[in-house]
Amino acid sequence: METLAGNAGKGAGAKVLAGGQSLVPLLSMRLAAPDVIVDVNRVPGLDTIEVTPPWPGAGVRFGALVRHSDLLAHEEAAAAQPLLRLALSHVAHPTIRNRGTTVGSIVHADAAAEMPMVLSLLGGSVEVASVRGTRTIPADELYAGPLESTLASDELALSAFVPALAPGSGVAFEEIARRHGDYALVGVAAHITPDATRLGYLSVSDTPTVVDVTGSDDPAGAALAVLEPVDDIHATADYRAHLVRVLTERVLARAEEMTHA
Amino acid sequence: MRFTGQNMLQAPVEQVWDALLDPAVLVRTIPGCERLEETGENSYAMTVTAGVAAIKGTYSGACSLSDLRPHQSLVMKLDGAGAPGTIGATVNVSFSAASDGGTSVSYDADAVVGGMVGGVGQRMLSSVSKRMAGEFFSNVERAILSPPSAAAAVEVESEPGMPKVYVDPAAVPGRVSSQSDFVKGIAVGAGLVLAGVVAGALFGRRR
């Protein structure tokens, strides 16, 4: 206790370890050098999945220690918000999903990751705690930049919440990666409700990006107007833009189908 | 790695120019800059803590401004080395007065990132660099528009004849732990209250 309290002042010198599937490799590569690591894996009460109110209901809340694989396998969660399962099945490989946590991924704020984009597209939120108490950060205020969330340096994410799929709505997810399980070159999700059509994108901007294309006759074009695909060693910006068009069409068609289901 | 960008500063070009040549301003505006030591005219040795999220490192290096064409353009040469890797950059900066009395600053950087971060951090590098450049110029703007008093850069008293040293009190105090003592301690299964006082983003996705 004393040591930890003493570490409070260290600010960026300390890191929280939950799943560790991103932090530990950074340590091994010596890219991260925190003075202190706080392993919260045995903190009680962070490993629950609640579908509230009783399913079929308003949404899914999952704790900071819920592993991707637990959420992926959760039938009620999948029924309440199908996009969770559609996206989670694309997160790395099963072995990584067994350890990695979904909340951890969400606040890791990697614009190439599936779950931050899903939270943004669905308009979810994250509940965080600090010595000052707890607060709720809506998804559209959560991402500040590449790998940067708006959590204060002394805040810990407790859980994340995503709304359930409303009646007459549909969702779909598609991504293209070089190898099965790799970071996507481009990923797109669609969320169609009776009164709005929104698209979420990953790997084509610095932060998870959501575009409202309600009534647009060129949804992909509208999206590309705000997206910033870049060249890297795996794909050019032009190819990524092309994939944005291809995948946007695909997810819109499938989400549309679901609305009729 | 090349990256270019443009920033609008709400200040006349003369002021922006002067700010960039003032070490007391530079030390406060270069993101993560903790210490700046004048090693010659418009050339400095500096200590910078840079990076995103956990991928942060303290780099010691040098910065020099050359090819000065007052109020028009200059070349900023940067190089540094730290635990995560090495960075060397040549940044061509050009200034032009904007219609609204502000200044448009555009830069064209050619950066070489070496070491581990160069080999495995590729996916984030360009967006991070862009972001830091943006941060730098908005800092410059802030420095010009609101000449800070409290957080003013301190020119450390130095012996006559010794190089001038500037420090940014606002910067993280003390040097960031060197690799050798990283993860001095580890707390297992900390309670929530304890966890609450712990800094930093959570990590939880994958590699």
Next chain:
Amino acid sequence: MPEELHEVRLEVNGATHVVEVPGRRLLSDALRHDCGLTGTHVGCEHGVCGACTVLVDGRPMRSCLMLAVSAEGSSITTVEGLTEPDGSLSPVQQAFRDCHGLQCGFCTPGFLTTITAGLEENPDPTEDEAREMIAGNLCRCTGYQNIVKSVLRAAELGR
């Protein structure tokens, strides 16, 4: 200053190993160098190759992406622990031998642990499910052809 050491109790293959390790010690290193269980191999240290996969409370996880101190209280199974109590080969181990599912053997422990858990979950996989089961492990020697056969053969032996 010397590194602070932590006493950690690791339950590995049913035996308890009490090790004194620094906080940054990876589980993979603790298993290999502190517990002497060198069957777990390290192929990349960034969680991509899967050679270091062990079972943590029955689930396959990358031991190179876990700190030893985080494994306190968990029950760990390594490749050494897959062999039957009488020393005979488990169905998965036997299947790899039968089907020539390995060559240099370096990635093999990670495949064996992953498949062992995979068949617990799905004892009768289709060929596609067999592929999905091993899709997170790299092998440079076999081209995976005989590893897929081994998964199906192991399922057969398990019945």
Next chain:
Amino acid sequence: MTTKLFGTKVKRVEDQRFVTGQGRYVDDVLVGQKVLHAAVLRSPHAHAKITDIDVSDVLDVEGVHLVWTMDDLTGPMAEPLPLLIPHPALTHGRTQYALADGEVNYVGEAIAFVVAEDRYLAEDAVSKIRVSYDFLPAVVGIPAARAAKNTVHEDVPDNIGARLEQENGDARAAIAAAPHTLSLDLTIERSACTPMEGRGVVARWDPDTSRLTVWSSTQTSTGVRGCVAAKLQLDLAQVDVITPDVGGGFGVKINHPWPEELLVPLAARTLGVPVKFTEDRREHFISSAHERGQEHHVEVGFDDEGRVLGLDVEFWHDHGAYTPYGLIVPIITSTQLLGPYKPASYRVVFESLYTNTVMVTPYRGAGRPQGCFVMERTMDAIAAALGKDRTEVRSVNFIQPDEFPYDQGLIFQDGRELEYDSGDYPASLEKLKALVGWDEFPAMKAAAATEGRRLGLGLACYVEGTGVGPYEGAHVHIETSGRVKVATGLTTQGQGHQTAFAQIVADTLGVRFEDVEITTGDTRKMPYAVGTFASRAAVMSGSAIHLAALRAKEKALRIAADALEADEADLEINDGVVSVRGTDSSIDLGTVSVLSNPLRYAFDEASKAATQFSVGDPGKPPVAPGDEPGLEGKDFYSPERATFASGMHAVIVETDPDTAEVKILKYAVVHDCGHLINPMIVEGQIHGGVAQGVGGALYERMAYDESGQLLNASFMDFLMPYVTEVPTSIEIDHLETPSPLNPLGIKGAGEAGVIPSAAVFAAAIEDAEGLPIVAMPISPSELFHLRQEHQS
């Protein structure tokens, strides 16, 4: 002989230890004992002068035992590492130092060496070493090397390490006179072996016996032994090198000595404590060897049937910053490029160029994938130009079965004539066409097209010189227990030598397979050996083991004939028992072994039979002149020249019209490596080669930026295929054209699977897309842009 094992799918004996976690790899050696761990400071810059190295911060780090820079090395250790394979054409060969001597020439070059209590502390110390550099411009990529605006080594003009030309006939005149001509420019990018286990070395100095024991994950323990002895100024007899289980090699581990292979033994001797170095993954990417990077220009002249009248190939080989392995790779490209064909005339010239990148040494296939790509792309281009079926054009250029031995009129990598020993290429092609459904494909393609799907079929043929010399040896010892201990010097990286070689011994000697125990790569048991490379293990050691077993058998029969008072000609050995044909008179080999060693002192019941009052003719010396005690056989196999295996691959791919992704629908292989010792193992080698080839054709590359930084130095960004990226099945058919050059009629099989990949995928994608593919590997992003260029 009872049941013949040669040619059967015997399960591997080594698997028992591998599947139970009992394999012993180099990083497992001495675990549980006091060992110190080494880490290396590597250059973060591609090209720079080192102006200062400050290690003062390291000295006080707790747990650090030693830190060395070049200044700490003396004598032979302070000289450049050996240039292993000199060649007259290599006029400007350069090798690096164990630790950089004032200049670094690639990102990853070793600068300082630290030994500490554990690897974590050693890396801590490395991070505290401060190096000052004066930057020099980096030369990256073949175009930059050729332009020579900057040079890698100031004393190597134009970055040219070597220039070699070979010609058979007057190719340029033949092309000038040919009715049809074509010219092509073809490129293959850099890649690397990336075995799952990196390099590693452990050393222990025994002050009591003044002996050094070195464990290395090398492909040549005798090579490492020679280098360590020379550099540490020890007698060979003081150095033992043991190659334990190795987690894959694929070529990169044949180069030696790596700096750590010298520094670790030196540190162990200096400190008097065992020292271990285990390369991590990033280190493997930036400090172990790469290969493949070449650019080629082809001029070809041919007649109306597509017969090649003249072939003129010029190519540029990127050998990286140093040339420790000489010109082996480009020489192989320049000669093996010809494959199964017999152009009327051929000229080839290459330049081997320096760049500020990781050095190049052979990677499975060793220059053949590039050569095959060039020749097969040329064949496809000829077929396209004449509007002929691609198989017809190949057929008219094949060397015919009755033309062997066939002399290509060139000098091969081993300094000997490029003379093919045997083969049947027309038969292989017929098998391949049947296997892949060549004649049915056009209908299949048309049907798919009606659904908007794009299918393409490609094929590629290769010939591979395997089993190059100079020699390998074997020692066979029949114990008094009847068990047979066999040692051969080359090493094993997963090829199943303990199984395949035991099959040979069991058959040759007439013993039970379970009674044979094979040891490889241990200089204590077989100090004369070359190494495992060029698909040579089965041919070289397999033959040597066969010959050594024959000698042991000869002696066993002689002694048994004596003991059984029978004529040697009437004896046969089955399951380890020598018996007189058609009688029940017999003696087991264990007893024969006892009798082979006249004793004064008995040490157990069995040995009593060999003591002086039990055996021997009092009138003769107990050991006859020219004879030796003990039931052993030793022999060496040293062939006149290499034997030439061959094969042909075909693949059907589907390219996605929207995303430009490439899907593999069918992969077919026809393979001819002479007689098969163990078909299960050979097919495993083919599977692995094909998968590695898929990686090389569609996923893997070394992404260097213009400043010489390797941008994908991890398995995150170097895209080694998972099971999801390889063909779901690989159809294999064998042809067995025995080699006349060795007693078993075998040819090598280790590299074959990877050789035609770039060629066969380029051909299939070209067929699907209808646009020329001249550079590999190819990604969906690149195919997308090719489509756009082709449209405009």
